[in-house]
Amino acid sequence: MTGTNEHPDGPAVTPVGRRGFLASAALAATPAPLAATPAAAEPADGAAAAGPADEAAAAAGHRAVARLLAVAEGDRGIGWLRAALQVAVQLELTTIPPYLCGWWSVRDRRGEAARLIRRIVGDEMYHLGVVCNLLVAVGGRPRIRDAAPRYPCPLPGGVRAGVRVYLSGLTKAFVRDVMMAIEAPDTPLARAAASPPTIGDFYGELQRAFRRTEPYLSAEGQLSDRIGSDVLEPVTGLDDVERALEIVKEQGEGTESSPADAFQDDHPAHYYAFAEIYHGRRLRRTARGWQFTGAPVPFPDARPMAPVPPGGWHRPPVRVGRLLDQFDTTYAAVLDRLDEAWGGGDGRSLGAAVRAMRAMEEPAVELMETPIPGAPGTYGPQFRPV
Template structure:
């Protein structure tokens, strides 16, 4: 987690505040907000608290995947540096979701994944970073800054000013502290083992495993206390800094007075001009668009239900089936991104409407 503030300026301005919509859309069904969970005295944070907090964590990790997928799908040249950065981050987020699902199963819970799906646009689940409005769009600089960087922003990033809003990393810190204090019995029954992206999901059976799993989530997203690098992976920077390189058009480089986006150029790729999905989804769309949206949302609902079944049954084959179905989302998404919005600018794109919407 990045906790040292160095001198390079990399401002992150959030999109229009989501506070007005946060009352219902930002809550996870059956769970308190993160603020409500963190208001519970430490002595009251037992196994039930852990289960509730981990369900919120499932929703948080799931919420990042649709906007990142839209950004990746919109890039024309998938071999470009930016496309590879975003694709890797999508894989990391899928892995993070798998980790928190395993942790929830380990303490006797069951992930409720369709219930956790966010309706876009809206605030992050649980009221985390409630100033951030998460919307779906093709890749452009405002989207990178206002959604991608804003989601991943650490408490005190190495290359920008302080942000008073609590981060996802803060929530995970409290989760880890509750695991240590409670020391719950951890069951491997129902946990899954599977390669996801560049990482290998493994059952968590002791507190050391819990700590490592949570540190991976935090450091892949935010970096370490002294470096923007992903300490557990390869030479790629942590997500916040990778998105910063895309936004600023330069790689992050350590100089005598701190980290700055002054390194090698990072050309912004040509991208399909997918317009921002409006509240409530695309209304009065042409029939061809509506057919593609229905096809996409039906498959998305299947992804969510199959993921839930994978952890309900403890079956890695079901998880692989969900991943295959997720891959099938790309074709209708790309078709939508080629159709101009009627009466507007840009093109249509997937809306990732959850089954209950």
């Protein structure tokens, strides 16, 4: 939201600082329930039960953040930072596939909802770049392919415990139960005090650990590039670390402080952008506080991609199997190129990863337009690298 917008049904939106926005908007945006993955009735032609390997992968590191935060602040050294930043790599990578599925499913990319999701996808890619640069800066190496989850899955590390991330076309339930649930704000007005740590909590602890440890930050192996609307740059000092992590927090769920004094020149945090799609209206300040009564954000016509079941699509038709293999092979190439990029500071590999990611869209959309025999909805990408 930028500037002051008029709406015929109510008062104008008045510019306001982010601190005041969060204090009232958290009340306006109903926190998403921690929903379970939609259940498939019986795993027939479209589904398969998750095997032991999938269950082990989903459980791996589930309590990693709790263990990391249980370490006394005085004992959080370089090893702690490296372990925490690898969890951050997993967190950022886990958000991108569901957001891509939601975006790809929208038929009209010119609509407001599609543009909001596309911006957020770019932000998440930038966040992944930030935490990879930070990990390299403290002498670590991001393990990106190892971090790729098998969906449906919990959020890595145990943040937002109870949230199950699944892949689906865009529906109101998907916006509420996945998109808004992932980005739920780190503010006492939006969650109970005893709730599990949010992503913002986790990044706040990372900021404190960097300030206390004051590690040497090497620029060797870090990457720079334009990603979405942001410019990824090497971090070489604590001010760079603070700025980078604050942007990640600010863009995602929002924080109670902002690097900018005024909110009107800023995009809404991801949680509130998704909430605008869910409520079908822009968030605006009225005489009764912040409410979703602004300009319309029509819910878009979306391809009816069914939620990907545990274990992926089981016994798909031959043509669908080929598309799934094509997609998953390309996705594996994206992850491998990203590993190469941060394994040796190779900007060319980063460019190759971006090109490969663009190539995933065509088979994804084709899958989303292929009905599932004997079941509602269509197929979709399952993001299982081969």
